[in-house]
Amino acid sequence: MATEVTCATSFETMLEQRGVTRRDFMKLCAGVAATLGLSQAMVPQIAYAIEDSVIGKETGKLTPVIWLELASCTGCTESFAQANNPDAATVVLELISLNYSETLSAGAGHSLELAKEQTIEAGGYLLLVEGALMEGWDGNALRIGWDGTPETFEQAKGTKIVEHAASNAAAIVCTGSCASDGGWQAAHPNPGGAIGVQAYLEKAKANGEFDFDIPPIINIPCCPSNPEHVVAVLVDVLLLDTVPELNEVNAPKFMFSQLIHDNCPRRGHFENGEFVYKFGSEEEKKGYCLYAVGCKGPQTKSDCPKVRWNRGLNWCVEAGAPCIGCATINPMKSDYNWVELNAPFLSRFKTLNINGLHVDPTHVAFGVGGLAVAALVAHGFGMKLTGRTKGGAPFETERKWDTKHPEKALCTADAAKTCATAQHLEQAAEKDAKSSAKSSKKSSAKGGDK
């Protein structure tokens, strides 16, 4: 009993040091449960797991984490740690032993690199990657921490750093769209060769560059990754000891398998056909749907409207900005990063890149359609000129091919003239002419009279 009291107290002290109330902490746990799609009944269990794990710090059982930062804007770290305004989410930092982080680690230089090396050697750590890998210029588009010696020249490439850090990791978490598939850094015309972790590792492995098994990869899309998502995934992986169920792009299914559009508070206006066509308009003031100004909510899979941003304060569409689809990732195809797929952001379609020329798909369609109509009109004049508009040209008496291949002919002109039906028709016509009475509806085709 006595120990428990001390532990609880030390946990409370930790919260206090971070300026977090117990209420905030319980709210965080409730948020984690909701984000993971767990029942609210799980909240105490999550709270307990976090407390227990934080206490574990004293017994030295924390999971080591390496947080690598590659080609990134540090937005994912920033939005996660919010260094100038610590809150409940940063409690998660207490769950882990953050052995290496360029932004968050107190240490730097050789000692930090050494800590990373030791962590990799020991294994069993979680590898967090932020930012894209750069393959351009033979991988030299991004180099980190080279000590200047020729022996380490290769190892200082960003791609090799990730490869090395992946070699012994228990799991890899890619925070943000950049680490997932290259993100906006992979967009045209950046020549740096940005690519996501999953694609890079699978390619390198296929090329025989290493032979360890690639650890499970969890992608957390969005630009930047939403801290609520990161916290939920970390709690899931670290404490509940499960990898969340993933969708076809290796992102947690519960967070990234519903359309933004289907949870959007402006959806009523969408159905009513009430749209913002222009910013600064009456419609915008009324909070109408942003579809006509390019909202990508109908094709973007993320729970932004439910989890929201900035600690639940608001999110893009509710704040008045059309969704730009930053949650869209294609881990194996960096050409299909969210920017390439969704720009221009205020337009309904992306532009097509035809040999470097960017064109709107609708222009191509109307162009081709217009040409077709023009061709048909021209053809129509031709038909008129050749006198074909009243029943077409006269029929050939024999198929063209048959005239050239008489031995294989289907029916020669003569055969057609002398066949039984032809005779029958002729007789009927003569009879008609004789009686000079107009026959009633009577067909003379071979099927007989009718």
Added chain:
Amino acid sequence: MAHLAHYKEAHPVPFIITHWVNLVSMLCLILTGFYIHFPFVAGFMGMARGAHMFFAFVILINLIVRIILAFIVKSAPAGGTREVVTDYKNFLPQKDNRHQLGAWVKYYLFLKKDHPLGNKFGVPQKITYFAVPFLLLLMGFVGFCLWPVTMFHGPFAAFTNLVGGLMIVRIIHYYLMWVFILFMFIHVYLSSIEGFAPAKLMFTQKEHGGLVYDPEVHNIVGEDIDVDED
């Protein structure tokens, strides 16, 4: 009198009905499709989406019904005859169209003066009509990749992932619509440019006299002036 007689055996009543359903659904799909792509006038999105999905189901069910009927109902293989064969045969290669692709293309390009002999459907027409059901099935499949009710499931989700996301699927769906639009332009043009008799027969079963074709002899054998001219 250059053209073949138009007898209603060429287009039996069930096909007149499926053709009407196709026409109406296709026009509504295109109109609502354009609207969904960009709501050019305010006020109709819920309706447009509802109608789009309604007519999508109508046209797909109609397609299935039409394919089944093709194996049950008999229709004339050529204009100018009341002889009938099981309908599906008229969409496959037939003796009467042998070696005629070149002739048809030349005819349309004014390189051949006389009208090719042949069956109800000329060679390019046959190829096109044979392709349309597959195009429509593809269109339906792509459409279901965009429908939130189905988009997360099995083959639809797999296809979306394969082509690189819903934006690409939307553009594919949009361009496929243009394939249908171009088909309709050409279809309407070619079926009416030599006179409106074929269209009248297709929409109202109105018959029209003309040359008589004997499918057994594979050639024109005479003329029928008994059917009302107009």
